[in-house]
Amino acid sequence: MILTELQSKSGINPTGEVDVSFDNYVSARSRRFEKHWVGGIPDYAYASDFALRQKIKAIPGAYRVFKALNSQVVPQMKQQYNMSGTKVTPNQFPQIYQVTKECADMLGIGMPAVYIQPDPSVMNAFTYAVEDAEPMVVIYSSMLERLNIDELKAVIGHECGHIQNMHGVYNTAAEILLNTAQNTLLLTLPGIRQLLALASRPLQYALLAWSRAAEVTCDRAGILCSGEAESTISVHAKLSSGGILNAETLNIEELLKQYDVMRENPNRFFEWSSTHPHSVRRIMAAREFMNSQVYYDWHKEQKRPDMRLYSKQELDARCDRIVSVTKSEKR
Numbered sequence: 001m002i003l004t005e006l007q008s009k010s011g012i013n014p015t016g017e018v019d020v021s022f023d024n025y026v027s028a029r030s031r032r033f034e035k036h037w038v039g040g041i042p043d044y045a046y047a048s049d050f051a052l053r054q055k056i057k058a059i060p061g062a063y064r065v066f067k068a069l070n071s072q073v074v075p076q077m078k079q080q081y082n083m084s085g086t087k088v089t090p091n092q093f094p095q096i097y098q099v100t101k102e103c104a105d106m107l108g109i110g111m112p113a114v115y116i117q118p119d120p121s122v123m124n125a126f127t128y129a130v131e132d133a134e135p136m137v138v139i140y141s142s143m144l145e146r147l148n149i150d151e152l153k154a155v156i157g158h159e160c161g162h163i164q165n166m167h168g169v170y171n172t173a174a175e176i177l178l179n180t181a182q183n184t185l186l187l188t189l190p191g192i193r194q195l196l197a198l199a200s201r202p203l204q205y206a207l208l209a210w211s212r213a214a215e216v217t218c219d220r221a222g223i224l225c226s227g228e229a230e231s232t233i234s235v236h237a238k239l240s241s242g243g244i245l246n247a248e249t250l251n252i253e254e255l256l257k258q259y260d261v262m263r264e265n266p267n268r269f270f271e272w273s274s275t276h277p278h279s280v281r282r283i284m285a286a287r288e289f290m291n292s293q294v295y296y297d298w299h300k301e302q303k304r305p306d307m308r309l310y311s312k313q314e315l316d317a318r319c320d321r322i323v324s325v326t327k328s329e330k331r
């Protein structure tokens with residue numbers, strides 16, 4: 001509309017100098033992101049994420065069963081959330097729509113469908129993504145109540161990271177493995193019993209270890225979308241305390257002391273059964289990312305000449321020492 005007014009008033013086409021053809025848009029876009037792809041994965045992805053995924057993929061039959069499960073579970077879940085949630089559109093939750101678009105544009109992926117799930121009791125967000133259908137991001141209403149828009153952008157950027165890194169097939173398998181005992185309905189789906197037969201303890205632990213590594217990758221995606229790490233750190237701090245309303249009483253440095261306790265405790269192996277690294281580990285890994293070359297490859301405008309930055313290998317090695325349950329090092 002603005003364009004039409006300008007054209008009619010000035011008598012010229014203000015975009016006359018700009019090539020707006022779709023073919024050129026697509027090739028310009030792929031050129032822009034090409035340099036961020038290394039060996040078929042985004043340059044920011046945590047090395048352990050890819051390495052562990054390859055190990056799981058090498059287990060005979062695993063990937064085939066995961067894919068079969070996804071084809072059963074994902075359409076059902078999508079239907080369920082379409083029935084119980086509210087879809088974000090340009091005219092409904094427009095701010096959420098806008099930040100989702102900004103995240104998708106930053107990472108160079110298509111716009112996912114976003115649904116708000118009414119549940120004030122659980123702070124959660126997740127994504128269903130399979131190769132041949134539009135991905136779906138689900139955000140629980142408690143997130144909207146307890147996070148500001150910058151924090152929501154970090155969360156949505158994180159979810160877009162799952163889409164970009166094609167985590168969907170493995171995420172769904174991990175979720176099913178952990179929830180089948182609680183959700184007996186899942187047992188009626190074709191392929192579930194095959195998966196459970198395949199899912200020896202080592203595979204379960206491999207999936208969980210991969211899942212924790214994948215979260216580090218996606219926190220980095222969220223940080224890239226935000227253009228800062230503070231929002232991601234703030235989300236983790238709020239998650240660690242349930243996002244209680246007086247969030248200003250949270251103190252990140254106090255919170256990080258729990259890392260010192262956790263890494264020294266002989267029962268730290270409890271964490272092996274977690275799908276996500278503990279919040280304090282994620283906060284520390286987020287800070288490391290802000291000292292890396294790869295962050296400034298995406299945000300050149302923030303780079304200062306006097307910065308000493310870690311290479312990608314150094315970054316991942318430092319994150320290994322933070323995220324690893326058994327090899328965590330002193331701060």
Ligand SMILES: [Zn+2]
Nearest residue numbers: 158162215218
């Ligand atoms: Zn995640």
